[in-house]
Amino acid sequence: MKAACAVLLLALTSSSLGAPQGNLQQRWEEWQMKHGRRYSSQGEETGRRRAWQVNLDLVEAHKRGDAGLSMETNQVADGMQSRRQLLNPTAHSPVVDTHHDNDVSPTRPKSFDWRNKGVISPVTNVDSFGNTFAIVAAGCVESFLAIKNGYLLGLSTYEIVDCCPLVKDDIFDCIHNFGGLCGATSYPLFTGQCKNNTCQAVAKIRGGKAVPAGHVNRMVQVLLKRPLAVLIDASAASFGRYQNGIYNDTDCSNTKVNHAMQVVGYGEEDGQEFWICKNTWGPKWGDKGYVRMKKGADTCGIESHASYPY
Known part of the structure; x- marks a missing residue:
């Protein structure tokens, strides 16, 4: 590279x-x-x-x-994208999942995509919001409950920012601790103070768990049950200009992460395996807002910082 x-x-x-x-x-x-x-x-x-x-x-x-x-020279080509700050993986520290790779069924499908199940919310643009991790966390909770209840409900990302400062709590544990998320229309604005008592929680979870770093098979096992939240290094110029194909830039870091995405599936093309990831830079970026990241190589840290709600 x-x-x-x-x-x-x-x-x-x-x-x-x-x-x-x-x-x-x-x-x-x-x-x-x-x-x-x-x-x-x-x-x-x-x-x-x-x-x-x-x-x-x-x-x-x-x-x-x-x-x-x-x-491609997409909508971020002039540098007008949200500034990315380093995220501290140790601050985002849910309990590590203790399952082992040998728990994975040998009959698992060769490819899988939650978008085909109608449980993934539309791609949004972080430029109009400012907190990519809150968007991804809300999306994961939305998908988790849609799989469980049979319908997709939009949740408030502003409530997460107000009530879950990333430097203090695991984001999914925090959502559990303050009583669950309100709908997007019930808590529609950022206030700078946690005001979740002004609306009725419609999405409750028990907390979050982390996939052990590097346990690709465990990631697949969890992904077959619900989408995952991942932290990556998105600072390489090639990532910002991505249009389609399988992304595998080795110039990015797997420890200094600055961006979050939602993993919604996996697949294989010409012998190369990949994760299907929903980004937060709008539907005009990448492949209708999505990127395929090489699977099994910890590309940009994607297999070192995965977690999910339960």
Whole structure:
């Protein structure tokens, strides 16, 4: 991957940097129109265009060098995505699941996708909210209860932010401790204070458990019963520009995590196994808001920081 990055940098001199400026201006204007961008000043637009052009160069160079993974200048290409802060995995510390890998049935399906069961809520965009882990936690509880009760109910992510500061509690244990989640419309705004007594809880869980790091088979076993929450390192430029394919950038970390996603299934393509992950950057990002992460390689830490509600 390091060598690939060097190739990308060398390719910049023959990509958009050498392209006619009129053509670049047209592509920039078309990109702004497509993604509804309006900037507050000429200075901001200049800076955003500079970031967009760097990402355009990376994408164009990638197209010439790797046919297995598609990248694009998507809605985050100008750098206008939520700032990612390091998440402390030790602060998110549910009780570790003590089941063993040999508990996994040998007859488990070769592929599985909870989206086909109607228990996954629509993809949302963290830019309008600001807390990716709260979105993922709410999504996992929504799916868990939909599997149990037979219907999907939208829950309040704002209540999680108000009542569950990540530095103090495991997020699923916290949801249990304050009595469960209210519906999205019953607790619709962030207040900065926990006000869960102003609405009726409609989603109750017993807490959260963590899959032991590196136990891929255990992840599969849990996933066949409910979706998982995972923490990953999403700082690599290739992740932000992902369009489709199986993601396996080895430049990311499996310990310094800064992003959360919901794992909703798994599969295999051309002999390569992958996790199906629901992201929080809107349906225009990636494959309709989803990314396939290589399975069995702890890609970006995905198999080191998995947990679930119960």
